[in-house]
Amino acid sequence: MQTTILHIDFNSYFASVEQQKNPFLRGKPVGVIKAEGRTVIIAASYEAKRRGVKTGTSVSEVKQLCPEILLVPADFDSYDYITHKFYEICNRYSDLVELFSLDEVFLDVSRTALLFGDAGKIAFLLKKDIREELGEWLPVSIGIAKNKLLAKLASDLEKPNGLVEITGENLDDCLGRAEFEQICGIGRRLEQRLRDMGITQLLQIRSVPERLLAAGFGPYWSKQLRNMSWGEDSSPIVPSYELPLPKTVSRTHTLFKDVFETVKILAVIRNLVEEAAEKLRLAKMSGRQFGLMVRSGENSEVRFITRKYFSNDSLNIFQELKRLFLSLKWRGGVRFLGVWIGLLAEENSLSQSLLPEVNRRIAVLSVQDKINLRFGHYTLFPASLLQASIIHPEVNGYLGDERIKQRINEISAIF
Amino acid sequence: MSVLIHEPVAVVAVFKNGRVKPVVFRWKDKKISIENISFAWKTMQGKEKLLHFTVTAAKTLYELMFDISSMTWSLERVETSAGVFTT
Numbered sequence: 001m002q003t004t005i006l007h008i009d010f011n012s013y014f015a016s017v018e019q020q021k022n023p024f025l026r027g028k029p030v031g032v033i034k035a036e037g038r039t040v041i042i043a044a045s046y047e048a049k050r051r052g053v054k055t056g057t058s059v060s061e062v063k064q065l066c067p068e069i070l071l072v073p074a075d076f077d078s079y080d081y082i083t084h085k086f087y088e089i090c091n092r093y094s095d096l097v098e099l100f101s102l103d104e105v106f107l108d109v110s111r112t113a114l115l116f117g118d119a120g121k122i123a124f125l126l127k128k129d130i131r132e133e134l135g136e137w138l139p140v141s142i143g144i145a146k147n148k149l150l151a152k153l154a155s156d157l158e159k160p161n162g163l164v165e166i167t168g169e170n171l172d173d174c175l176g177r178a179e180f181e182q183i184c185g186i187g188r189r190l191e192q193r194l195r196d197m198g199i200t201q202l203l204q205i206r207s208v209p210e211r212l213l214a215a216g217f218g219p220y221w222s223k224q225l226r227n228m229s230w231g232e233d234s235s236p237i238v239p240s241y242e243l244p245l246p247k248t249v250s251r252t253h254t255l256f257k258d259v260f261e262t263v264k265i266l267a268v269i270r271n272l273v274e275e276a277a278e279k280l281r282l283a284k285m286s287g288r289q290f291g292l293m294v295r296s297g298e299n300s301e302v303r304f305i306t307r308k309y310f311s312n313d314s315l316n317i318f319q320e321l322k323r324l325f326l327s328l329k330w331r332g333g334v335r336f337l338g339v340w341i342g343l344l345a346e347e348n349s350l351s352q353s354l355l356p357e358v359n360r361r362i363a364v365l366s367v368q369d370k371i372n373l374r375f376g377h378y379t380l381f382p383a384s385l386l387q388a389s390i391i392h393p394e395v396n397g398y399l400g401d402e403r404i405k406q407r408i409n410e411i412s413a414i415f
Numbered sequence: 416m417s418v419l420i421h422e423p424v425a426v427v428a429v430f431k432n433g434r435v436k437p438v439v440f441r442w443k444d445k446k447i448s449i450e451n452i453s454f455a456w457k458t459m460q461g462k463e464k465l466l467h468f469t470v471t472a473a474k475t476l477y478e479l480m481f482d483i484s485s486m487t488w489s490l491e492r493v494e495t496s497a498g499v500f501t502t
């Protein structure tokens with residue numbers, strides 16, 4: 001059976017959502033920033049992109065490029081809502097749906113295309129559903145091809161609101177037009193190495209002798225690159241229910257300004273641990289490696305400690321990280337903090353503690369989790385955060401998190 | 416400029432086919448007729464469902480919120496110009 005893959009990609013996702021929500025922003029250059037006072041654009045509308053504004057452009061630079069830009073704070077709740085609705089819509093047309101990031105999915109319609117007509121009809125229906133159920137200002141580009149590599153390239157060839165099918169006939173033409181950055185899997189470093197060898201275009205790879213390619217890129221990448229140059233890709237669709245559970249959970253936070261007081265720095269660490277550890281408890285997982293990242297303008301440190309015991313108790317993990325932080329003897333301000341819990345295991349594979357004090361903590365935390373599930377995040381929180389302005393959970397594009405959320409939903413559906 | 420309001424308001428709404436659509440609301444003793452609903456989305460506060468609507472009336476954007484469990488409407492934000500907030 002011929003495989004048919006669709007890649008569906010929202011164009012300028014966050015900025016389009018803001019334009020959908022606020023019609024006065026439509027047709028105007030819009031930049032989304034994380035929060036008021038933040039200095040980097042995390043998404044730009046097409047009108048802003050045309051003026052040279054990109055993700056990662058600093059606000060001060062934007063003022064030069066496009067002084068009339070309208071900056072809006074990100075509202076991750078609404079983006080998350082659309083992602084879930086979008087995923088729901090895609091599931092109408094196939095059971096093989098891979099959520100590849102917040103704003104893109106792969107859909108294997110090999111078996112279902114006939115039910116709706118053909119793959120083109122499905123693309124048409126998807127666009128219609130999105131327009132009618134989500135909004136008229138949320139353009140998507142859709143690529144149709146025989147594999148993921150080509151489908152993703154196809155959706156990238158025409159933006160916004162494109163529909164491109166790569167077939168046997170236009171394959172070489174499409175590959176010939178592709179920039180390296182449009183090829184999923186070719187990162188910046190690989191691209192640079194290709195350029196160093198004088199390869200500036202994907203099709204050139206076809207004629208590079210095997211020995212040379214292998215010498216330059218090793219056995220794995222030489223084969224991958226060769227396949228890419230012919231538009232071949234055998235990677236399967238991974239429906240989210242088949243995603244492996246992540247091996248770490250992490251939470252990072254960039255502060256608005258440098259923070260100097262140890263008490264305040266520790267409060268942020270506690271806050272981040274609180275979220276990461278809660279996520280683990282709800283997913284019935286536990287870890288035994290506890291890590292900390294600290295950064296300022298000039299300095300950067302990463303420390304972690306690996307224990308024999310597993311934990312998902314935020315207080316306990318915080319104490320580990322507090323020791324790590326104090327051992328840094330950090331001088332000066334802190335601008336960025338990150339925590340992670342690694343070497344994760346599922347709780348039911350671990351033996352239960354016999355220590356009464358550990359079990360008391362488990363009971364307390366389970367009550368805390370129930371209250372926060374019922375009434376919202378941080379309804380109950382550690383007293384050490386009383387003086388702090390609490391950092392709330394936010395949506396990110398990290399799909400390991402999506403898998404954890406899914407597991408939490410599965411578990412809470414049972415209980 | 417985007418201004419945070421977060422005040423309870425009286426709303427006339429249509430409930431139909433499992434959906435709710437605000438039509439008119441009263442704020443600062445003024446009756447405001449909604450011309451268009453730009454977007455509607457849902458968030459959760461714990462187990463409580465909150466419905467959000469951005470709506471336009473007389474060249475102004477309003478964000479209304481309906482708390483399903485307490486059956487209360489509130490006006491969350493008003494945007495008087497497209498500027499939202501400036502650099």
Ligand SMILES: [Mg+2]
Nearest residue numbers: 009010011103
């Ligand atoms: Mg996109």
